[in-house]
Amino acid sequence: MKKVLVLAEVRDGQLRNVSLEALTAAQALAEGGEIVAGVFGADAATHAVTLGQHGASTVYTADHTALAQYTPDAYVQALTQLIELASPDAVVLGHTAIGRDIAPRVAARLGFGLVSDVTGVEAGPVFIRPIYAGKATQTRKFVDGTTFITIRPNNIAIGAADPSKTAVVVPVELEIKDLRTIVKEVVRKTSGKVDLSEAKVVISGGRGVKSADGFQPLYDLAEVLGAAVGASRGACDADYCDYSMQIGQTGKVVTPDLYIACGISGAIQHLAGMSSSKVIVAINKDPEAPIFQVADYGIVGDLFEVLPLLTAEFKKVLV
Known part of the structure; x- marks a missing residue:
C-alpha cells in the first residue's frame, strides 16, 4: 500500500475536473493505501468537501499571498514543502499549463521520476501515454523510487462521489521567499465560457x-x-x-x-x-x-x- 499526494488545481474559484481525474488515478496508484490532496490559495479549504468525497482522506491547504496567482517560483517552493511534509510515494497532477510547468521542476529538484501526459493507469502500476503525435502509445513503469505523474484531461473517468466520506483539513504554513516574479495583473484571452x-x-x-x-x-x-x-x-x-x-x-x-x-x-x-x-x-x-x-x-x-x-x-x- 502506498501514500499518494494529489495537487488539486483551482481556476477562478472552481476546482478543475482534471483534479478529480487525478484522484481516480491516485486510487489505482495507492493500491488500497492513503490518498491526500493539496490545494493552494485563499479559498483552498472550500474544496475539501469535494476532494474528500472523491477519495482524499486529508486535504492540506495553504493560504499565502504569493500563491494567489500561479508563479513557478512560488509554486515550486510550496509543492516541495508539501511533499516534504506529506512524504508520499507518488505525486499526481493534471497535465495542464501549471502541471506541465511545475512537475518537471519539482521532480528534478527532489530527484523523482516523472511520467507526463498519462492517459491511462493499469495494475502494476503501468502508465500509458501517447507518443509520436498520438500515432502510438507507450507503457512505462517505475521499478523504484517516488513517482511523479501528470494526467491528461478528459482521459480518466472521474469516480463517483461518496457523500459519506469526509477529509480532514490541515492548514499548513509555507515559507515562500526570494521570488523573482510577481503577478500584478492577469489578462485572460479565452475561447469562450467553457474551458x-x-x-x-x-x-x-x-x-x-x-x-x-x-x-x-x-x-x-x-x-x-x-x-x-x-x-x-x-x-x-x-x-x-x-x-x-x-x-x-x-x-x-x-x-x-x-x-x-x-x-x-x-x-x-x-x-x-x-x-x-x-x-x-x-x-x-x-x-x-x-x-x-x-x-x-x-x-x-x-x-x-x-x-x-x-x-x-x-x-x-x-x-
Missing part, C-alpha cells in the same frame, strides 16, 4: 472560416451544445482568432467526447492535438481533405450552410 482543455464538446475552425466573423456560426452552435470553440494554427496565423484557441502539436491537446472540425484540412500538426477525441465530425468542401481519414462522420459541404442547419436542429432537441 477548452476540459470541454466535452469542441467545435474548431480552420482557414475555411475565411475571417474572424466566420467563427460566429461556430459560436452559435457552441452556445446550443455547451461547447468550447477552438481553432487550427492556420486560422490563428491568419489572425482570424487568438492563439489561446489553437489546437494542435504547438497548441492545446484536447480529448472531448465530440470534436467538430469546420473548414480544417487536417494537417498532421493539428491531428496531434485532437485525434484522440472519442467522436470526430468533419465538415469540409473538399472531399479529399485529410481530415476525413480520421473522422468518424464526414459532411462534404460549405460550413456556412451546414452549421446553421445543425444549430437549428440541435435547438429543436436541446433547447
